[in-house]
Amino acid sequence: MxxxxxxxxxxxxxxxxxxxxxxxxxxxxxxxxxxxxxxxxxxxxxxxxxxxxxxxxxxxxxxxxxxxxxxxxxxxxxxxxxxxxxxxxxxxxxxxxxxxxxxxxxxxxxxxxxxxxxxxxxxxxxxxxxxxxxxxxxxxxxxxxxxxxxxxxxxxxxxxxxxVHLDAVTGLSGSGPAYVFSFVEALIDAGVKSGLTRAVSEKLALQTVSGSVKLLKESGEHPASLRGKVTSPGGTAITALHVLEKVGFHGIIMDIVESAVNRSKELGKS
Ligand SMILES: NC(=O)c1ccc[n+]([C@@H]2O[C@H](COP(=O)([O-])OP(=O)(O)OC[C@H]3O[C@@H](n4cnc5c(N)ncnc54)[C@H](OP(=O)(O)O)[C@@H]3O)[C@@H](O)[C@H]2O)c1
CATH class of the missing domain: 3.40.50.720 (NAD(P)-binding Rossmann-like Domain)
Incomplete structure (x- = not known):
């Protein structure tokens, strides 16, 4: 053959x-x-x-x-x-x-x-x-x-x-683009709410996400380390991160992935 x-x-x-x-x-x-x-x-x-x-x-x-x-x-x-x-x-x-x-x-x-x-x-x-x-x-x-x-x-x-790990993969990378698209959409709306035009907000949000991923990949640094570098004492980023942590951002992300993993298991059985 x-x-x-x-x-x-x-x-x-x-x-x-x-x-x-x-x-x-x-x-x-x-x-x-x-x-x-x-x-x-x-x-x-x-x-x-x-x-x-x-x-x-x-x-x-x-x-x-x-x-x-x-x-x-x-x-x-x-x-x-x-x-x-x-x-x-x-x-x-x-x-x-x-x-x-x-x-x-x-x-x-x-x-x-x-x-x-x-x-x-x-x-x-x-x-x-x-x-x-x-x-x-x-x-x-x-x-x-x-x-x-x-x-x-x-x-x-x-x-x-x-x-056995493919349900976890489905919850993380298989369904992951949907989470990222939602995050980017929210970021764009947030820019608009703060007075930017939608076109400008879209351009800045997309570049911020793709640029941050490129920086993560090329620096090889842990996300927590890079996050530490953009949070100056008493500054804007740490103030915003405080809000993010008060609503349990990490926990929410872990919960959504876990729910997708469980749904993948259910669908696999049926
Ligand atoms: N697209 C993605 O991003 C993505 C991501 C992850 C996994 N997948 C998986 O990739 C697979 C394909 O998805 P897709 O998005 O490429 O779907 P798609 O664009 O609908 O392509 C499937 C193609 O297969 C043709 N087809 C149907 N029955 C056939 C047969 N018996 N013999 C030969 N061809 C046949 C369909 O023709 P007709 O339209 O004429 O029926 C259609 O052109 C799916 O199982 C999906 O779960 C896709």
Whole structure:
């Protein structure tokens, strides 16, 4: 079997991964195959990335060692039923569908020796700044896992974890963009309330958040240390932080992540 990579589902997440693996040089355009029912999506992917897009998923199963399942979780069961007889033992099935456990794929495919990697990516992968966690079943070798990790490193950061930790990942990085977007929205409104125009407030809030993250990454300093450096005695920042701590900011963040983790566990069971 060739070193071609296949995608089943050519939507947003597949496109982000395709863009990343081609731009990083991990795969050549001609080695990327996609199956996608929507003709305009197929045309778009072929035109933009010079890849091969098919209506049927048969060419993917016939040619690719790594197969990425990038359809919505609610259509995954039907897809697996449709293609379970096509899956070969040496193929690595990598799914990015949120919430579905490895056992779901094994049960549907019905072959216990199938190699499955479950990935929890997040939305910033769409702009090559994702945070993904990968878990494998026992059939996947270290080398195969590393090959899958490379794909997600092409669109951001990636970590390898036991599947038991994927609910925590869902609560932190999977759902995390929603918390950050809410925080930024509140910051913008706060600027407007203090008399700034919305356009100015948006520009300053976004740059403050992205600049602070860049400073954290590049300095390697602990957030508490950097926070200490921007709080001068009796100044504005420490006055504002006092308000933040009175409402239990740390506790609220820990509670929201914990609630998302618990919800992820509930959804996984159902
Ligand atoms: N987008 C994100 O930021 C994000 C983040 C984390 C995880 N994910 C996961 O990534 C997966 C894909 O999400 P997405 O946002 O990329 O969804 P999407 O944009 O809706 O893409 C899914 C694509 O798969 C196609 N499709 C449906 N059934 C198919 C089949 N049997 N064979 C081949 N293609 C089929 C759909 O076509 P039709 O539209 O014609 O049905 C659609 O173009 C989901 O499981 C989601 O949980 C996404």
């Amino acid at each position: 060739s070193q071609q990579i296949g995608f089943i589902g050519g939507g947003q997440m597949a496109e982000a991964l395709i863009k990343g693996i081609i731009a990083s040089g991990l795969y050549k355009s001609e080695d990327v195959l996609i199956s996608e029912p929507n003709e305009s999506r197929r045309d778009h992917l072929e035109t933009t990335y010079s890849v091969k897009a098919f209506y049927s998923n048969l060419p993917i199963f016939e040619n690719c060692k790594i197969i990425i399942l990038a359809v919505k979780p609610q259509t995954m069961g039907g897809l697996l039923e449709e293609c379970k007889d096509r899956v070969q033992t040496q193929q690595i099935i990598v799914s990015v569908a949120a919430g579905l456990p490895i056992s779901f794929y094994l049960n549907h495919i019905g072959k216990p020796d199938t190699k499955i990697i479950r990935v929890m990516p997040n939305t910033p992968a769409l702009v090559m700044e994702g945070a993904s966690a990968l878990s494998r079943n026992k059939n996947v070798t270290d080398e195969e896992l590393r090959a899958a990790e490379e794909i997600f490193l092409a669109v951001g950061e990636a970590v390898i974890l036991d599947e």
